[in-house]
Structure formats: C-alpha cells, structure tokens
Amino acid sequence: MTALATRSSRPDGRRRPRARHAVGGLARMERRWGIGLALPVVVGFVLFTVGPMIASFVISLTDWTIGGKVRWVGFGNYRAMFGSDDLFSKSLGVTLYYTLLAVPLGLAIAFGASLLLNRDVRGRGLFRVLFYLPVLVPSVASAVLWTWVYNPDFGLLNQLLRAAHLPTSQWIYSDTMAIPSLAIMSAWGFGNATVIFLAGLQGVPRHLYEAIDVDGGGAWAKFRYITVPMMTPTIFYNLVMGLIATFQVFNEAYLMTSGGPDNATLFYNYYLWRTAFSDGRLGYASALAWVLFLIVVVATALVFRSARRWVYYETGDGR
Amino acid sequence: MQRSRLPSRRAVLRAGAGALLGGAAAGCAFVPENRAHHLEFLFWGSIYEDRGVHAVSRAFSRRPGRLPVAAQVVGGDYATKINTLVAARQEPDIAYLPAGLAMRLGEGGLLVNLLDYRHKYPQIDDLLPQALHYYTETAAVPQTAVEVMMLWYSTRLFSKAGVPEPPVDTASAWSWDRYLETCDRLTFDEKGRRPSEKGFDPTQVRQFGATAPTTVNTTLYALLRSNGADLFDEKGTRCIIDSDAAVEVVSQIVEMMYEHRVAPSPTLLTSMNTGTALLLKSGRVATTIDGYWNLLDLANAQFPYGAGVLPKFQEPMTAQTSGITGIFKRSQYPEQAVEFYLQMADPRSCPLYKQGLWMPLERSFYTDPKLLATWTDTKIHPAGFDRSTAQPALHNVSPDPTFRIRNSSEVFAQLTPALDPIWLGKHRGTASVRKALRHAADVTTPFLAGVYPDVKM
Numbered sequence: 001m002t003a004l005a006t007r008s009s010r011p012d013g014r015r016r017p018r019a020r021h022a023v024g025g026l027a028r029m030e031r032r033w034g035i036g037l038a039l040p041v042v043v044g045f046v047l048f049t050v051g052p053m054i055a056s057f058v059i060s061l062t063d064w065t066i067g068g069k070v071r072w073v074g075f076g077n078y079r080a081m082f083g084s085d086d087l088f089s090k091s092l093g094v095t096l097y098y099t100l101l102a103v104p105l106g107l108a109i110a111f112g113a114s115l116l117l118n119r120d121v122r123g124r125g126l127f128r129v130l131f132y133l134p135v136l137v138p139s140v141a142s143a144v145l146w147t148w149v150y151n152p153d154f155g156l157l158n159q160l161l162r163a164a165h166l167p168t169s170q171w172i173y174s175d176t177m178a179i180p181s182l183a184i185m186s187a188w189g190f191g192n193a194t195v196i197f198l199a200g201l202q203g204v205p206r207h208l209y210e211a212i213d214v215d216g217g218g219a220w221a222k223f224r225y226i227t228v229p230m231m232t233p234t235i236f237y238n239l240v241m242g243l244i245a246t247f248q249v250f251n252e253a254y255l256m257t258s259g260g261p262d263n264a265t266l267f268y269n270y271y272l273w274r275t276a277f278s279d280g281r282l283g284y285a286s287a288l289a290w291v292l293f294l295i296v297v298v299a300t301a302l303v304f305r306s307a308r309r310w311v312y313y314e315t316g317d318g319r
Numbered sequence: 320m321q322r323s324r325l326p327s328r329r330a331v332l333r334a335g336a337g338a339l340l341g342g343a344a345a346g347c348a349f350v351p352e353n354r355a356h357h358l359e360f361l362f363w364g365s366i367y368e369d370r371g372v373h374a375v376s377r378a379f380s381r382r383p384g385r386l387p388v389a390a391q392v393v394g395g396d397y398a399t400k401i402n403t404l405v406a407a408r409q410e411p412d413i414a415y416l417p418a419g420l421a422m423r424l425g426e427g428g429l430l431v432n433l434l435d436y437r438h439k440y441p442q443i444d445d446l447l448p449q450a451l452h453y454y455t456e457t458a459a460v461p462q463t464a465v466e467v468m469m470l471w472y473s474t475r476l477f478s479k480a481g482v483p484e485p486p487v488d489t490a491s492a493w494s495w496d497r498y499l500e501t502c503d504r505l506t507f508d509e510k511g512r513r514p515s516e517k518g519f520d521p522t523q524v525r526q527f528g529a530t531a532p533t534t535v536n537t538t539l540y541a542l543l544r545s546n547g548a549d550l551f552d553e554k555g556t557r558c559i560i561d562s563d564a565a566v567e568v569v570s571q572i573v574e575m576m577y578e579h580r581v582a583p584s585p586t587l588l589t590s591m592n593t594g595t596a597l598l599l600k601s602g603r604v605a606t607t608i609d610g611y612w613n614l615l616d617l618a619n620a621q622f623p624y625g626a627g628v629l630p631k632f633q634e635p636m637t638a639q640t641s642g643i644t645g646i647f648k649r650s651q652y653p654e655q656a657v658e659f660y661l662q663m664a665d666p667r668s669c670p671l672y673k674q675g676l677w678m679p680l681e682r683s684f685y686t687d688p689k690l691l692a693t694w695t696d697t698k699i700h701p702a703g704f705d706r707s708t709a710q711p712a713l714h715n716v717s718p719d720p721t722f723r724i725r726n727s728s729e730v731f732a733q734l735t736p737a738l739d740p741i742w743l744g745k746h747r748g749t750a751s752v753r754k755a756l757r758h759a760a761d762v763t764t765p766f767l768a769g770v771y772p773d774v775k776m
C-alpha cells in the first residue's frame with residue numbers, strides 16, 4: 001500500500017476519495033516532463049537571482065568593506081542612507097529627473113514615429129529600417145558618438161547652432177544641461193518602442209475609423225477617440241519598460257560624464273557601482289541596491305494601479 | 320496501477336525555503352580555492368609595460384628554485400576587477416593596487432608588510448622615503464615605481480617661435496607669469512595672431528602654448544604646494560582648497576584658459592587629446608605639465624622633445640605619484656613575491672626604466688653616478704634630465720595626497736567633480752573662484768576621516 005493510502009485512511013476504515021490527487025499515466029508523464037524542463041530555469045533563478053538577492057539583503061545589514069572586518073549593523077546602512085547621505089538623495093533626484101524627462105520624451109517620439117511609419121507611404125520599409133538602426137548601435141559606441149555630438153567646441157549640435165546664429169550650450173559639460181542632454185540622447189534609441197507601437201497600431205480595428213468617417217469626424221477625432229484609447233495597453237507596456245530602464249541607467253554616466261559635472265549626472269546605479277567597486281563598501285552598496293529594487297517595485301505598482309483609470313482593454317478586464 | 324500524488328503545499332514550501340537558503344548560502348559563501356604552483360601577478364598598463372613585465376617574469380622564473388610567474392595585464396576597469404577578486408577571496412599573489420585601495424587593504428591585514436623583509440633584502444632600506452607608504456606606524460607598502468610631474472615641450476615649436484626653452488634647474492624655474500608669457504608667444508590662431516595681439520580668434524586656435532594643469536592629485540597639486548597651499552589639513556579632517564594660496568593658483572589656471580587663452584578648455588582638450596606625445600608631436604600644443612611616464616610614448620613618437628622643471632608660484636615643486644605593488648598575505652609564496660617585486664624594482668633587470676616608463680625607487684640610483692647612468696644614459700632621456708627630473712624627485716617633491724588621506728576614493732569622488740564647473744569656465748575672477756572652491760571644500764570635508772601615517776620623510 002502506498003503512503004498516500006496509509007495517510008488517507010480514516011479511523012472508520014473508509015478511505016478518502018483520491019480523485020483529487022490521483023492522476024493518469026499521460027498526465028503523470030506530462031508532469032514529469034514539465035517539471036524536468038522547467039527545472040533548469042527554476043534552479044537557475046533560485047541560484048543566480050533569488051539566492052544572491054537574499055545574500056545581498058544579509059550583506060546590506062553589515063558594514064562589509066572590501067578588505068575590512070565585517071560587523072553586523074542591522075538597519076544602520078538604511079538609516080544612514082535616509083539620514084545623512086547627501087549623495088543618496090542627490091543620485092535619487094538625478095535619476096527621477098532623468099526618468100521624468102526621458103520616458104515621456106521617448107514615448108512621444110516613438111509614438112509619433114510609429115504613426116508616421118504606419119501610413120502607406122513610398123519607401124515605408126526603408127524608413128522603418130532607418131528608424132530602427134540606432135537600436136542596433138551598441139550603447140558604448142552610441143555614448144562615444146554622442147560625446148562628440150555634444151562637444152561644445154567641435155560638436156555637431158553647437159556647429160549647427162552657430163551656423164544658425166543661435167546661442168550654443170555646454171551640453172553634457174553643464175550641470176544644468178547634462179540631464180536634458182542625456183534624455184535627448186536616450187530618445188535617439190526609440191526604435192524598439194516604435195516597433196511595439198507599430199504592432200499595436202496594426203491591431204486597431206479599421207471599422208472604428210470607418211465609423212468616425214460616417215459620423216463626419218476628421219483625422220484629429222480618429223486620433224483622439226480611436227487611436228489613443230486603443231493604444232493605451234501598448235503605451236502602458238512601453239511606459240513600464242521605460243520606467244524600469246531609466247531607473248537602471250548606468251552607461252551614460254560611466255562612459256560620458258563620470259557622474260559629473262559636480263555630480264549632475266550621478267545616477268543611482270552609477271552611485272551604487274561606485275560605492276561597491278571604487279569605495280569597496282559592499283554592505284552599503286547592497287542596501288542601495290535593495291532600496292532601488294523597492295523603488296522600482298513601488299513605481300511599477302503605482303503605474304499598474306493608475307492603469308485602471310486610463311488603460312482600455314477591448315476585451316474588458318483583459319490584463 | 321501505481322498511483323502517485325502531487326507534493327503537499329508544506330513540502331513545496333519546505334523545498335522552496337531550502338532552495339532559497341541554499342542559493343543564499345551559495346551567494347554568500349562560495350569561496351573556491353586557488354592555489355596553483357605559480358605566482359599570480361595582476362597589473363595594468365600599455366603593451367610596452369606588458370612586454371617589460373613579461374621580460375622580468377621570464378628572467379625571474381629561469382632562476383633556480385623560482386616559481387613561474389603568471390603575469391596578467393588587466394584592461395579596462397582595474398579597480399573593479401581587483402576589488403571583486405578580494406571580495407571573493409580570490410586575490411592574486413601580487414598585484415598593482417590603486418593608492419587608496421592599497422592603504423585600506425594594508426590596514427585590513429590583507430597585505431604583506433614589506434618592512435618584515437628588510438633584514439633579508441637590504442635594498443629595501445635604500446627605497447626613497449616617499450615611495451614607502453605606511454598604513455600603520457610599523458607597516459608599509461611600496462610604490463611600483465616613482466613618477467614625477469615635469470614640463471614636457473616640443474623643441475621644434477620653441478625654435479620656430481624663437482622662444483628660449485624652459486630651464487632644467489629648479490634654481491632658475493620660471494615664475495608662473497613668465498610661463499604664461501612664454502605660452503602667449505607659443506599660441507597662434509589660424510591667421511598666425513597671438514592671444515595678446517589684436518584680432519586674435521579664440522575659436523580658431525591652431526597651436527596652444529600649454530594645457531591647463533587641472534589633475535587634482537598631481538599637476539594641480541604640484542602648483543598648489545609650490546604656492547604653499549594644500550588640499551587637506553594636517554589631520555585630514557578638513558578640505559582647505561579654499562585657502563587664499565589655493566584660490567590664487569586655481570584662479571591663475573582659469574585665467575590661463577579663458578583670459579590669456581593660451582590653453583584649451585577641458586572640453587576642447589577632450590576632442591584634441593590623443594595623449595601627451597601626439598599632442599606635442601602634432602603641434603597642437605607646445606608645452607604640457609604631465610608625468611615622467613610619457614617619456615616612453617615620446618621616445619616612440621620620434622620627434623624632438625625636451626623636459627624642463629615646472630613653473631613655480633613661490634617654491635619650485637613637483638608632485639610624485641605611482642600605484643602600489645602589493646603582496647597578498649594569502650599568497651603561499653610571499654617571499655618569492657617579494658623577490659619578484661625587488662627584481663621589478665631594479666633598473667638593471669627591468670627594461671621599463673631605460674625605456675622611460677618608470678623612475679627608480681632606490682635612492683642610490685639617483686645619487687650614485689654609475690647607477691644613475693644605468694637608467695638615464697640613453698638616447699631618449701632629454702639633455703639635462705638629471706637636473707630637470709632626477710634631482711627634483713629627491714629634493715623638491717610632494718607625495719600624492721591620495722595615499723595619506725583615509726577614505727581617499729570617496730574624498731576625491733567629491734572633490735574632483737566639484738571643481739569641474741571651475742575648469743569649464745563657469746567661475747571667472749577671484750571672488751567667484753573662491754566661492755566655488757568654498758563649495759568644493761564644503762562638500763568634501765564631511766567625507767574626510769583622518770590620515771594614515773604614510774610617508775616618513
């Protein structure tokens with residue numbers, strides 16, 4: 001008798017119904033294969049993501065500095081972060097400012113480009129390729145390229161402004177213009193979001209536009225009352241992806257500005273990296289990482305919560 | 320038919336918790352052993368340095384009873400690599416170390432105290448005092464080499480402009496004003512006008528007289544010390560870059576770029592900069608204050624160059640820097656690592672001294688004419704090199720403050736970007752520069768945490 005049978009025996013000798021637990025041969029085989037095939041991912045996730053996350057949380061409760069002795073400090077790192085670390089608030093402010101500029105700008109440009117590319121114009125395929133090309137440029141190459149574009153003396157932008165007799169800018173070398181400059185640079189890689197928007201646009205039913213035509217509405221009415229509402233799930237997706245990406249921005253500060261001038265581009269992730277691998281303060285850096293994780297979770301949750309008010313799903317509550 | 324059942328919820332939870340704890344333990348405690356039968360040596364550097372280091376390591380390994388040396392040059396972000404290795408307890412036997420990290424690891428008990436070996440290797444007692452950095456009162460780590468700041472120039476551009484070349488004696492070092500005057504005679508716009516001449520076009524400069532010495536711990540530091548100023552107070556608890564003497568030096572450097580217009584702005588320099596040797600060779604710049612190590616590139620660039628002493632504010636002064644070569648206590652062969660280091664430090668066995676990358680660490684290589692000749696009697700060392708470089712390295716030198724200051728990585732991460740707006744020309748005039756320097760001092764001071772004993776002169 002199986003263990004199951006033993007356990008399911010009642011004092012009165014009758015057995016519990018086993019239908020809920022018992023499975024057939026095919027189902028059993030499917031389950032074994034399912035577990036077997038999922039196992040590498042699950043094990044990888046546990047070992048290389050969840051495990052290190054727990055480890056980093058434990059480390060964040062210590063004052064571990066590379067080469068030094070490790071002491072348990074409880075939530076001391078978190079208290080220091082919110083109490084006395086000006087660079088924490090500075091880096092958080094810089095990252096939020098960048099997010100507020102880069103995400104809407106990127107969404108607007110990508111959405112606009114997708115509307116243009118969705119029209120039936122000659123060479124549409126070529127335009128789609130051209131708009132997508134910047135995505136294929138590695139981020140390091142892109143950073144080097146834009147460093148030249150933004151050079152105040154020789155850069156392309158200031159040359160154009162000079163030619164038009166307009167005032168020039170110090171761009172990434174100015175503490176006030178550095179973040180807007182990087183936000184403009186990030187918008188250059190709008191191709192990914194554009195492709196997703198394009199896919200969304202092609203899913204908007206034609207008969208809705210025809211209904212507007214019948215009602216005598218123009219292009220604006222079609223855009224305002226059909227395109228935008230029908231595209232809100234796609235906008236929502238790109239918004240969430242954009243938010244997460246901008247919270248984790250690093251390359252620009254590392255390659256172009258080193259966090260300067262005067263910490264104007266001290267992005268949170270760059271500060272985290274510097275704390276860990278330049279200052280060697282792994283305990284504090286782990287605490288910074290956990291706070292970033294929580295910020296991203298909360299921001300994403302807030303966006304999801306707000307989605308109920310502005311995202312329209314044709315199939316009802318089909319999230 | 321055999322029946323099976325789904326695991327209970329409790330069993331799933333138990334298995335999950337076990338896996339998580341296992342994962343966490345893996346994250347925390349995975350410390351593989353690495354004790355191969357060789358010396359592992361990690362360093363940074365150019366292809367020339369790589370060749371030089373390998374020449375020494377091959378010669379070392381050929382000696383009887385010596386281990387093979389696995390010398391590995393690390394490209395890119397060296398500090399991240401070495402920090403990660405130390406955190407994972409996978410450090411090599413011996414490695415180049417950035418100044419701040421070396422002092423921290425020494426204090427943390429991870430590095431071998433070189434002084435423990437002075438009874439066996441008497442040459443340790445001959446090391447220049449500024450090349451030994453004490454992380455406690457009795458324990459020190461040595462520099463990899465000695466590097467001092469000097470005034471490099473293109474002799475062709477000087478003779479073309481009919482300007483006398485910089486002096487090689489500290490006694491006759493140019494004043495800062497004289498240096499600016501010379502730079503004015505060496506700066507030309509596209510139409511051949513000098514900055515002091517009417518109609519000079521600062522947007523179309525063909526040749527600059529100088530580059531602005533703005534590197535905080537080396538070129539700027541040499542000039543600050545020349546004017547009696549410093550970056551930090553004695554106790555290392557206050558940043559004093561807003562002192563009157565410092566304000567004067569920084570204001571003069573700002574004026575050099577934006578008023579006298581004899582040096583490119585930092586942003587313009589970024590677009591021109593392909594290294595000191597090519598800047599001088601291309602004729603874009605006539606002089607530049609930079610480290611001794613540039614001699615190696617200058618020699619390979621094949622054009623006439625010279626070296627003089629730095630201009631002075633009050634006293635002639637240069638700054639000295641270098642990385643540390645640290646031997647890790649976890650090495651199973653610390654004595655062999657010390658021997659390997661000493662072989663690297665000997666100009667008779669390491670070609671990098673003659674090639675112009677390093678200056679020796681031992682005093683006798685500066686004071687004994689025969690030993691001095693072993694590394695300076697070459698075709699690449701400019702005329703008067705002994706007086707312009709070797710002697711100031713002994714008598715007119717301020718050690719890089721990065722070694723002395725605790726927490727130097729964080730301190731300089733505050734100070735350097737705080738000075739950016741000044742170098743970018745946002746602050747002109749003494750009052751504005753003073754205000755900006757006060758801000759720099761204010762943001763830096765909270766990160767200061769005292770000093771190491773450091774150099775015992």
